[in-house]
Amino acid sequence: MTFIMLYVTYPSMEEAKKITSHLLDKKLVSCANLFPITSSYWWKGKIEDSDEIVSILKTRGENWERVKEEIKKMHSYDVPCIVKMNVEANEDFEGWVERETRE
Numbered sequence: 227m228t229f230i231m232l233y234v235t236y237p238s239m240e241e242a243k244k245i246t247s248h249l250l251d252k253k254l255v256s257c258a259n260l261f262p263i264t265s266s267y268w269w270k271g272k273i274e275d276s277d278e279i280v281s282i283l284k285t286r287g288e289n290w291e292r293v294k295e296e297i298k299k300m301h302s303y304d305v306p307c308i309v310k311m312n313v314e315a316n317e318d319f320e321g322w323v324e325r326e327t328r329e
Contacts, residue, residue: 228287228312228313228314228320229284229285229286229287229312229313229314229315229320229323229324230284230285230286230287230289230290230310230311230312230313231282231283231284231310231311231313232255232281232282232283232285232293232294232297232308232309232310232311233280233281233282233307233308233309233311234280234281234283234297234306234307234308234309235263235265235278235279235280235281235303235306235307236278236279236280236281236301236302236303237276237278237279237302237303238279239260239262239279241279241301241302242260242279242281243260244300245281245296245297245300245301246258246260246281246283248296248300249283249293249296249297252296253326253327253328253329254285254289254292254293254296254327255283255284255285255289255293255327256284256285256322256323256326256327257283257284257323257326258281258282258283259281259282260279260280260281261279261280261281261282262277262278262279263277263278263279263280264276264277264278265277265278284323285323285327286323286324286327287312289327290310294308294310
């Protein structure tokens with residue numbers, strides 16, 4: 227089984243925890259890893275630098291659309307970064323992701 231990982235950025239740890247907890251409660255993701263990062267990017271015609279939090283979320287591929295929509299509903303950014311990656315892992319881990327994201 228392959229599954230997906232999502233890379234999502236947030237303006238604060240508080241918002242990251244709120245959104246990832248919501249996704250975990252709904253069993254839409256099996257796991258969320260949170261890391262502080264510094265980002266540089268173009269925004270409204272100039273280069274910005276900001277401290278952000280990034281999450282790496284693991285779930286089944288069929289959850290992509292629903293997870294993306296749940297994040298968009300709760301996210302404070304005008305243009306949230308929600309990146310999907312198709313991944314493979316060891317069988318035990320893939321089985322765990324599968325079991326933990328079944329309602």
